Amino acid sequence: MHNPVVSAHSLSKTYRVFNRPLDRLIEALVRRSRHTPFHALSDISFEVQRGEGLGIIGENGAGKSTLLKILAGVTAPSSGSMSVAGPVASILELGSAFHQEFTGRQNILLNAAMLGLSRDDVIERSPRIIEFSELGDFIDQPIKTYSTGMVMRLGFAIATQVDPDVLIIDEALSVGDGYFQQKCMTHLRKYVDGGGTLLICSHAMYYISAFCSRALWMKNGHIEALGPVEQVVPQYEAFLQAKTDRSDEKPEIIEAPAGSPTRLNQVQLLTGDAIKNGDPLELEITWTAEDPKAAFHIVVGLNRHDEVEVASFLSHRDGVGPWSGAAEHVVRLQIPSLPLVKGRFKLYIFLLAEDGLHIHDTRILEDAFTVAYEDYPFGVVSVDHRWVEGRTK
Amino acid sequence: MRQSLFLLGEFTRRDFKGRYAGSALGFLWSFVQPLWSLALFTFLFSTVMKISPGIGERTDNFAIFLFCGLLPWMALQEGITRATTAITDNSGLVKKMSFPSGLLVLAVVLAALLHEVIAAGLFLVILAVTGHLTLSGLPVLLIAIPLQIALTVGLGFLVASVHVFVRDTAQIISMLMMGWFYLTPIVYPMELVPYHFRPLMEINPLTVLVTLYREAFLGGGMLPLKALLPLVAAAAISLGVGAWVFFRLKPAFADEI
Numbered sequence: 001m002h003n004p005v006v007s008a009h010s011l012s013k014t015y016r017v018f019n020r021p022l023d024r025l026i027e028a029l030v031r032r033s034r035h036t037p038f039h040a041l042s043d044i045s046f047e048v049q050r051g052e053g054l055g056i057i058g059e060n061g062a063g064k065s066t067l068l069k070i071l072a073g074v075t076a077p078s079s080g081s082m083s084v085a086g087p088v089a090s091i092l093e094l095g096s097a098f099h100q101e102f103t104g105r106q107n108i109l110l111n112a113a114m115l116g117l118s119r120d121d122v123i124e125r126s127p128r129i130i131e132f133s134e135l136g137d138f139i140d141q142p143i144k145t146y147s148t149g150m151v152m153r154l155g156f157a158i159a160t161q162v163d164p165d166v167l168i169i170d171e172a173l174s175v176g177d178g179y180f181q182q183k184c185m186t187h188l189r190k191y192v193d194g195g196g197t198l199l200i201c202s203h204a205m206y207y208i209s210a211f212c213s214r215a216l217w218m219k220n221g222h223i224e225a226l227g228p229v230e231q232v233v234p235q236y237e238a239f240l241q242a243k244t245d246r247s248d249e250k251p252e253i254i255e256a257p258a259g260s261p262t263r264l265n266q267v268q269l270l271t272g273d274a275i276k277n278g279d280p281l282e283l284e285i286t287w288t289a290e291d292p293k294a295a296f297h298i299v300v301g302l303n304r305h306d307e308v309e310v311a312s313f314l315s316h317r318d319g320v321g322p323w324s325g326a327a328e329h330v331v332r333l334q335i336p337s338l339p340l341v342k343g344r345f346k347l348y349i350f351l352l353a354e355d356g357l358h359i360h361d362t363r364i365l366e367d368a369f370t371v372a373y374e375d376y377p378f379g380v381v382s383v384d385h386r387w388v389e390g391r392t393k
Numbered sequence: 394m395r396q397s398l399f400l401l402g403e404f405t406r407r408d409f410k411g412r413y414a415g416s417a418l419g420f421l422w423s424f425v426q427p428l429w430s431l432a433l434f435t436f437l438f439s440t441v442m443k444i445s446p447g448i449g450e451r452t453d454n455f456a457i458f459l460f461c462g463l464l465p466w467m468a469l470q471e472g473i474t475r476a477t478t479a480i481t482d483n484s485g486l487v488k489k490m491s492f493p494s495g496l497l498v499l500a501v502v503l504a505a506l507l508h509e510v511i512a513a514g515l516f517l518v519i520l521a522v523t524g525h526l527t528l529s530g531l532p533v534l535l536i537a538i539p540l541q542i543a544l545t546v547g548l549g550f551l552v553a554s555v556h557v558f559v560r561d562t563a564q565i566i567s568m569l570m571m572g573w574f575y576l577t578p579i580v581y582p583m584e585l586v587p588y589h590f591r592p593l594m595e596i597n598p599l600t601v602l603v604t605l606y607r608e609a610f611l612g613g614g615m616l617p618l619k620a621l622l623p624l625v626a627a628a629a630i631s632l633g634v635g636a637w638v639f640f641r642l643k644p645a646f647a648d649e650i
Contacts, residue, residue, distance in 0.1 A: 015648060024649060025558035028642050073491035075647040088491075096485040099407055101414035110403045114492050119399050142415070 004047035011080035013041040053198040055208030058218035086165030094155030100144040133157035281335040295322035301348035404500035427512040451611035462579035468509035475501040476549030484650040527612030537605040547631030550639035598627035
């Protein structure tokens with residue numbers, strides 16, 4: 001293990017809420033408490049190794065920006081300590097240091113100086129900054145004539161040329177149009193691949209997954225989870241989804257019809273509850289029939305946890321069964337390769353009469369299994385496909 | 394350190410150039426403003442109110458007498474007034490970027506000093522053209538200017554940091570500055586001040602500074618140490634107190650503005 005580039009030890013930040021501004025001045029000078037505390041961060045500890053990307057995620061007000069501000073040295077922690085080895089550049093807000101009346105070219109100098117470049121470095125890198133920003137002739141126009149997108153492009157272009165050991169970015173990637181965003185992402189990718197250490201805070205999980213190997217999930221000023229992106233990001237997304245669900249109506253619970261003589265005994269997922277895309281799935285269903293004449297079919301419904309119906313498996317449609325006889329029946333549903341990409345899923349298991357209509361019993365496996373993923377895919381299922389060049393013949 | 398100097402230079406440039414950016418006359422305003430003050434005060438106090446420097450002063454030309462006093466005054470006033478809002482005006486920088494924020498205060502003081510240098514150059518030209526130029530006193534400025542900078546920077550640090558917390562500071566400062574201007578023999582000679590007020594006038598550090606400037610531009614010499622003392626003491630105390638308060642309050646800037 002190398003020495004960590006960034007390390008934080010029980011960082012806490014308490015904002016002092018004052019009734020009057022004067023109280024703050026008095027307290028700062030005489031150091032006697034005149035406030036009500038607000039805990040924005042409590043006991044944050046973590047380390048980041050050289051060349052590692054750490055994504056900081058969480059809801060608004062969770063303390064992400066406060067944490068980045070402390071690491072960037074803009075504000076001081078109330079307690080705890082942190083250290084950042086080597087030059088650090090932070091983009092907490094793009095273009096915040098621009099002077100409206102000055103031209104883009106003039107602003108480059110001051111902005112780059114504030115990010116830590118020496119005069120020689122700035123002069124040497126100015127052409128590359130201008131080129132990256134793609135502002136063309138606008139570079140010699142005052143900033144006040146720029147559109148928001150142009151200001152952000154220039155801001156990011158400067159940041160790209162600072163080349164720090166540690167780069168701290170707070171939600172600054174919504175830069176300009178799609179093309180420019182792509183360019184910024186490519187740059188950041190190169191920066192991380194070239195051994196740069198990146199701390200980034202974003203609500204876009206795509207960015208987090210693209211640049212970071214680890215994620216830190218913050219909730220109410222605490223660390224809720226810290227670990228590999230492929231673990232923490234799904235956890236966080238599930239949390240967000242669950243929060244959305246809670247505001248929705250509860251799904252209707254399907255009661256087993258009264259008076260059905262036959263019940264499901266056991267429903268068991270043999271393949272476990274953690275699955276990856278392409279893994280097999282096997283579900284074992286057992287029931288005991290007492291009436292030798294009765295025959296049964298099985299229907300399994302696969303829903304995403306938010307009740308999107310994903311797939312259904314019906315024994316009478318597949319031409320198997322019905323199963324009859326006064327005995328314990330064991331039936332296994334085998335899916336050789338599950339095309340699901342990500343998410344939490346639930347299973348509905350129905351024990352049906354021979355006609356395929358009358359339900360004897362129902363079993364719902366809430367949280368039946370979770371599909372984890374390594375990179376960040378879009379969508380629900382993976383679909384077989386190929387790419388072909390040229391027109392159809 | 395080198396980086397801080399580079400940054401200070403850039404801040405000063407931003408401040409100096411930013412003032413006139415977008416205006417038609419631009420840089421020429423640096424000349425127009427002192428000349429306008431000079432013309433107004435000369436008309437008011439010399440032509441209307443018949444004040445004449447007279448006995449005890451090195452010149453009997455009111456405009457020249459006045460310009461000597463206006464030079465340090467304008468730099469001090471501009472420096473302190475602009476320092477008051479130096480941190481709050483740049484809240485975007487202070488909240489979002491990591492840099493020594495004291496440079497913002499130093500930069501406005503330096504920019505004010507640059508304006509003074511321009512006005513002083515103009516003054517020397519006027520003196521030369523009107524045949525009043527004597528260079529023998531100018532070395533006095535080597536003492537006067539560092540003391541003036543220390544005084545301005547110290548007071549600037551103090552008011553800049555206090556203004557972050559108490560936004561009434563800017564109002565109070567503009568009133569205090571007006572008082573300070575008229576309670577210093579800038580537009581009138583010490584000779585006109587009633588005797589029993591003179592000791593009070595003499596411990597005013599600005600009186601000492603203005604006197605130093607008159608000695609410098611009008612062929613005088615160094616003041617005795619005793620006369621210099623109010624200025625030296627004020628510069629040292631304000632620099633010490635100002636810097637202490639500023640660096641004490643600085644960690645809370647980003648949270649407050």
